[in-house]
């Protein structure tokens with residue numbers, strides 16, 4: 001029987017390690033996720049990389065991974081995010097956060113109802129009215145109204161001195177996503193919360209921590225701490241250490257059983273657009289309906305894994321979007337939109353791993369009709385305003401090119417005043433200006449993270465005969481400006 005090629009294994013911490021990240025020749029280190037026996041990584045130059053059971057182990061032991069369909073099932077199971085699994089088990093997600101003003105609190109999160117699950121013609125308000133909610137040990141309990149799909153999620157403060165929390169929801173079938181009894185255990189010494197200062201989620205022992213993530217650790221009374229790095233707080237009877245994960249706090253972290261293992265953190269998923277979004281935390285991003293969203297996914301510097309976009313909860317048709325590989329350590333981009341109403345949650349998933357990054361988009365109607373310049377906030381591209389009207393050239397959608405005619409901009413020297421960069425600071429762009437073959441200047445090609453400064457040169461380039469200016473938003477797309485040849489000495 002030919003040995004099956006297994007794409008991931010477990011390390012001694014129980015963390016899935018994709019074959020791409022396995023150390024070649026490492027013996028008796030990786031274990032089979034199904035039978036627990038040793039796996040050996042094979043990373044020959046020619047053939048496809050894979051793990052295999054160590055020679056001989058299957059002679060007297062059986063492994064459930066006996067067919068390619070079993071392996072496919074496990075690979076697929078990894079696509080379900082940890083958050084979705086917790087919700088299926090009706091676990092309340094427990095967080096610690098600091099409120100404006102400096103007060104710390106423990107709070108729980110469960111999902112709200114989802115517009116997609118409510119059949120057309122069914123009145124959501126009547127469903128909500130038929131829903132009853134009963135809470136135990138919740139300080140400000142949610143009401144049925146809290147679960148309306150116009151809410152991004154349901155949060156509620158937890159009594160810090162309770163051993164367990166419970167919210168029972170009895171709702172009509174259309175609200176099955178919230179139905180049931182949601183529970184969580186109380187907070188106790190040794191618990192660790194990771195995220196940012198306003199929202200840190202209780203972490204499992206498998207959690208990989210990245211430098212500069214914020215950590216709250218629950219300790220026993222009277223722990224001595226170095227006040228330079230770490231502050232301490234109380235919530236009820238709970239004593240809390242509060243600190244950023246860094247080299248100089250790594251010892252404290254390891255006392256809680258977690259290591260600072262940036263090498264195995266996997267990848268970053270940053271929400272670039274809308275620019276108002278917090279780039280990393282898992283809190284909902286509130287934005288205008290249908291507003292463009294751009295997510296940059298950056299793997300560790302030596303790795304070029306496949307990333308997938310998975311809906312949360314997983315769609316019935318199991319559809320995933322695969323992001324194109326762009327080389328080791330390079331950012332790849334995923335474009336989408338804020339939903340028309342309610343929430344859309346997606347998970348950026350590294351294939352063959354348990355690594356997921358949640359992105360939660362939530363549509364909020366703007367209060368008033370905003371002028372165009374204001375509505376460009378959170379957009380990406382070049383804003384062109386030659387005659388008082390504004391046009392956005394965007395690599396994401398809509399117009400991508402603009403043609404100046406001779407009268408449009410007056411003299412070339414005035415051009416920089418009509419062209420503005422719109423987008424987040426520091427995004428890497430390429431700019432290319434092309435000239436006719438008989439021009440005094442030859443093509444200009446530059447990489448920049450400060451396009452606005454480069455744009456001050458546009459007038460000069462155009463006066464030298466530049467006929468085309470292309471700005472490439474790396475991995476996203478490009479926009480183009482064209483000009484008539486404005487060299488004064490030509491064709492006279």
Ligand SMILES: [Zn+2]
Pocket residue numbers: 032033034035036037053063064065
């Ligand atoms: Zn096995």
